[in-house]
Amino acid sequence: MAKSKAKKMRDKMTREGKRNPELNRSLFIFADMETRKTKTKKEKLQHQHTKHKKRLSDGAYSTGDDRFFIALHTSTK
Numbered sequence: 001m002a003k004s005k006a007k008k009m010r011d012k013m014t015r016e017g018k019r020n021p022e023l024n025r026s027l028f029i030f031a032d033m034e035t036r037k038t039k040t041k042k043e044k045l046q047h048q049h050t051k052h053k054k055r056l057s058d059g060a061y062s063t064g065d066d067r068f069f070i071a072l073h074t075s076t077k
Contacts, residue, residue, distance in 0.1 A: 010022060
């Protein structure tokens with residue numbers, strides 16, 4: 001694999017006795033500082049509920065406030 005231009009410049013600086021810029025890097029750049037937590041059971045259930053609720057209520061299904069009337073007329077002769 002070829003060396004990048006920046007890597008070549010760093011190597012040249014160290015050969016000439018100058019400070020290597022890699023030494024200026026902090027240890028914290030390699031650490032993941034983000035705190036993660038797993039979802040609780042309640043959060044998982046709430047997510048599933050809203051996920052499916054959104055999918056079912058985009059207009060393909062009724063919202064429950066629709067009214068309708070059916071009239072049947074039967075005649076017996």
